[in-house]
Amino acid sequence: xxxxxxxxxxxxxxxxxxxxxxxxxxxxxxxxxxxxxxxxxxxxxxxxxxxxxxxxxxxxxxxxxxxxxxxxxxxxxxxxxxxxxxxxxxxxxxxxxxxxxxxxxxxxxxxxxxxxxxxxxxxxxxxxxxxxxxxxxxxxxxxxxxxxxxxxxxxxxxxxxxxxxxxxxxxxxxxxxxxxxxxxxxxxxxxxxxxxxxxxxxxxxxxxxxxxxxxxxxxxxxxxxxxxxxxxxxxxxxxxxxxxxxxxxxxxxxxxxxxxxxxxxxxx
Numbered sequence: 001x002x003x004x005x006x007x008x009x010x011x012x013x014x015x016x017x018x019x020x021x022x023x024x025x026x027x028x029x030x031x032x033x034x035x036x037x038x039x040x041x042x043x044x045x046x047x048x049x050x051x052x053x054x055x056x057x058x059x060x061x062x063x064x065x066x067x068x069x070x071x072x073x074x075x076x077x078x079x080x081x082x083x084x085x086x087x088x089x090x091x092x093x094x095x096x097x098x099x100x101x102x103x104x105x106x107x108x109x110x111x112x113x114x115x116x117x118x119x120x121x122x123x124x125x126x127x128x129x130x131x132x133x134x135x136x137x138x139x140x141x142x143x144x145x146x147x148x149x150x151x152x153x154x155x156x157x158x159x160x161x162x163x164x165x166x167x168x169x170x171x172x173x174x175x176x177x178x179x180x181x182x183x184x185x186x187x188x189x190x191x192x193x194x195x196x197x198x199x200x201x202x203x204x205x206x207x208x209x210x211x212x213x214x215x216x217x218x219x220x221x222x223x224x225x226x227x228x229x230x231x232x233x234x235x236x237x238x239x240x241x242x243x244x245x246x247x248x249x250x251x252x253x254x255x256x257x258x259x260x261x262x263x264x265x266x267x268x
Contacts (some may be wrong), residue, residue: 042069043144046077046098047183048223048230049082049090051150051164052193052204054212057247058152058162060088061216063185064239066095075231080242084109085250086154087125092183093147093169097139101132101147122155126165126173133171140169152246162246172259175195185223185230189239192219209245213254214266216243221267234262 049062062079065072081091081102089105091098108128112120120128129151139145151165151173166171166180178197181189196215197204207215217233220241224232234241240259245252 008077008248009053010178023131030103032067041144043094044068044073044096045093045229046079046183047092047181048181048185048189048220048227049092049150050179050181050186050189050193050216050219051088051090051152051165052179052197052212053162053177054204054207054209056180056212057243057245058088058164059089059209059212059216060150060152061220061241061244062090062092062127063220063231063241064234065229070228071225075234075237075239078242080244082244082251084119086156088246088248088251089129090152090154090188091147091151092149094139097136097145098147098149101129101136101149104132105129119156122153122163125153125199126151130167130173133167133169137170150180150182151229154246154248155158158247160248183230185220185227188223188226188230189219194221197207210262212257213243213259213262217241217263217267233267235268 044065044066045068051058051060064076066074066255077095079092080088081099082087083102083106089102091102105128109120109125109220128196129149133147136147146169148169149167153163153168155161155163164176164180166176166182167173179193181193192215195206204212220230221232223230231239238260239264240256243254243259245254
């Protein structure tokens with residue numbers, strides 16, 4: 001192997017591995033590595049998720065659809081996962097990988113709490129999730145285990161405040177002041193949240209809970225119109241997004257009956 005093949009003009013490390021025949025081309029739902037004669041592996045994907053701050057804390061929501069290529073695999077997937085009493089991890093990407101990350105993170109926080117007799121700091125929680133994403137890098141470069149989560153929590157230090165982060169697939173975390181969106185339906189959702197935050201009757205952080213729920217339902221319904229991987233609201237089966245609220249008091253899951261009434265009155 002020449003010195004030029006060890007780096008040189010190659011753009012990145014995965015490209016070097018491919019050049020040396022140590023890594024195949026990254027897969028995608030449309031072009032996946034073969035698992036055998038006549039069978040292609042298409043990973044299940046779960047999208048779309050959103051979170052934003054409002055007057056009562058942080059609202060975290062996700063639609064319920066999981067897909068594999070152009071096939072709907074499941075229409076009641078749980079993409080908004082409680083990690084501890086004041087932390088939520090919402091997932092977009094491969095649910096098998098994401099759910100395992102959530103379990104590991106939950107157990108890590110429990111172990112810290114029981115051994116140190118105190119809660120892990122918010123920065124510690126955020127970095128713990130970053131490490132799980134970095135450890136998943138091998139799957140990321142193969143295109144079969146990509147996870148892009150949102151993490152929301154309540155920080156009791158100082159004045160006490162809700163804190164919201166989104167990540168890239170390699171584990172870089174970014175704290176946001178207003179809202180975070182990820183998944184295949186994110187362009188439509190981001191447009192709705194940007195519009196409401198900039199030109200709505202009130203900025204997102206000043207909304208009451210009912211109004212915040214309305215905006216979340218409208219955003220996911222809008223995304224579902226243009227993105228087949230986003231379920232939005234299934235009017236026939238009466239399947240609604242999963243919405244949780246984080247506040248100083250803890251985490252609440254909004255009942256489907258409340259969502260159905262709000263959807264009928266303000267969205268449909």
